[in-house]
Amino acid sequence: MRKSLFSFIIIISFIFSAFGQTKIETADYLPYVHKDSINRTMQDLENFTTRYAPKGNKHVAEYIQQRLVDYGVANTVIDSFYVESTIWFDSWKLFRGYCYNVRGSIEGTENPDSIVIIGAHLDAINLVYNPLRGYVLNKELSPGADDNASGVAIMIEMARIMHQYQLKPQNRIDLLAFDAEEIGLYGGAYDAKRRITEGDDVVIMINNDMVSCQPENKDYTINIHWYNNAVPEANHAADMCREYSTITPVLPQGNDNSSREASDSWEYAKKGIKSVFFIEYFFTDYYHTKNDLCKNSNFEYVQEVGKVNFALLNHYAKFDGYFTGIQTKTKEESFSVYPNPVRKMATVTISSEMFDMPYTLQIFDAFGRLCYQTSLTQQYTPIDFSEFSSGLYVVKLIVPGGHSYTQKIIISN
Numbered sequence: 001m002r003k004s005l006f007s008f009i010i011i012i013s014f015i016f017s018a019f020g021q022t023k024i025e026t027a028d029y030l031p032y033v034h035k036d037s038i039n040r041t042m043q044d045l046e047n048f049t050t051r052y053a054p055k056g057n058k059h060v061a062e063y064i065q066q067r068l069v070d071y072g073v074a075n076t077v078i079d080s081f082y083v084e085s086t087i088w089f090d091s092w093k094l095f096r097g098y099c100y101n102v103r104g105s106i107e108g109t110e111n112p113d114s115i116v117i118i119g120a121h122l123d124a125i126n127l128v129y130n131p132l133r134g135y136v137l138n139k140e141l142s143p144g145a146d147d148n149a150s151g152v153a154i155m156i157e158m159a160r161i162m163h164q165y166q167l168k169p170q171n172r173i174d175l176l177a178f179d180a181e182e183i184g185l186y187g188g189a190y191d192a193k194r195r196i197t198e199g200d201d202v203v204i205m206i207n208n209d210m211v212s213c214q215p216e217n218k219d220y221t222i223n224i225h226w227y228n229n230a231v232p233e234a235n236h237a238a239d240m241c242r243e244y245s246t247i248t249p250v251l252p253q254g255n256d257n258s259s260r261e262a263s264d265s266w267e268y269a270k271k272g273i274k275s276v277f278f279i280e281y282f283f284t285d286y287y288h289t290k291n292d293l294c295k296n297s298n299f300e301y302v303q304e305v306g307k308v309n310f311a312l313l314n315h316y317a318k319f320d321g322y323f324t325g326i327q328t329k330t331k332e333e334s335f336s337v338y339p340n341p342v343r344k345m346a347t348v349t350i351s352s353e354m355f356d357m358p359y360t361l362q363i364f365d366a367f368g369r370l371c372y373q374t375s376l377t378q379q380y381t382p383i384d385f386s387e388f389s390s391g392l393y394v395v396k397l398i399v400p401g402g403h404s405y406t407q408k409i410i411i412s413n
């Protein structure tokens with residue numbers, strides 16, 4: 001009994017030193033905020049053709065739910081709520097029906113009851129002004145890339161990074177996508193009310209609504225709409241822009257800031273919850289039209305906004321890193337194992353395209369024992385890890401001539 005306990009302690013301490021829980025630095029992770037994955041989400045959302053809430057957005061909510069579940073947020077739910085609303089731009093018709101928020105939580109390791117919310121509305125609208133007829137609603141075509149697939153894409157990008165790099169927040173992070181914003185901020189109102197009813201301790205609510213319009217020939221700029229109960233938070237968000245992105249922040253003053261009431265964060269602010277609201281400074285020409293498309297979006301810019309969001313999450317939720325391998329900046333780019341953590345299968349990619357002689361791949365367990373060896377004769381080689389037990393491994397690539405590179409992976413079967 002005593003002996004087995006002893007070896008148990010040795011294993012635990014070895015794993016802890018290998019994984020080394022460390023406070024992560026925002027700057028180290030900014031390169032991982034990526035415009036390609038942001039682009040993918042925005043394109044997927046645009047491809048729904050319309051996301052006009054009264055037409056029913058359950059399938060859109062299901063898509064977002066699946067994306068979050070894929071990034072390890074297994075508790076993500078579709079939180080439906082009933083809306084009854086007279087819609088002026090639809091000939092004052094009464095809409096009655098369900099709308100669909102998406103909500104997932106990443107548990108806080110230290111303060112499970114302190115909540116940081118990052119949210120964006122998922123619905124869209126196409127409302128064209130006609131000088132003779134006034135606003136004409138097109139229910140069938142509202143691609144909403146900028147408004148607001150861009151905000152949803154940032155929220156999902158944060159989930160992707162936390163998952164891929166094993167970041168664990170000390171405070172809980174709630175990932176939110178709101179429905180029915182365009183017909184009256186219903187999704188935000190519903191969630192904000194729920195927070196009050198349930199006595200949630202919300203540290204801050206971060207809202208991104210329209211964050212992809214930025215002309216290439218002008219300096220990157222963003223509006224941070226601020227609320228009376230969260231002025232220091234807005235100033236801090238501005239500091240994060242200056243420190244971690246190429247974006248110049250603008251905090252609109254006085255009457256210019258009436259737009260702060262035009263998105264979901266307003267519903268939280270009204271209930272006393274601190275909120276910040278990011279919106280592009282160069283307002284899109286395609287607002288609420290069929291041309292609000294990815295091809296008119298600046299993904300580089302969304303990526304920069306994403307970096308600011310990451311900095312805010314790290315500030316308010318405080319990430320710890322559990323996988324030191326990924327932070328090694330000296331890591332050679334000569335090969336990669338993807339995905340990492342590995343589940344069942346992974347692909348080893350070698351950056352070289354010359355295979356005159358085979359490369360040797362070796363895999364060692366946490367005790368340094370060789371447990372797998374193979375020859376690689378092509379750039380991409382799928383490897384079956386399903387027989388491996390879960391844990392930390394070191395992958396070693398020996399190139400012809402003897403030089404070698406190593407990398408840590410986690411297998412989580």
Ligand SMILES: [Zn+2]
Binds near residue numbers: 121147148209210263
């Ligand atoms: Zn919007």
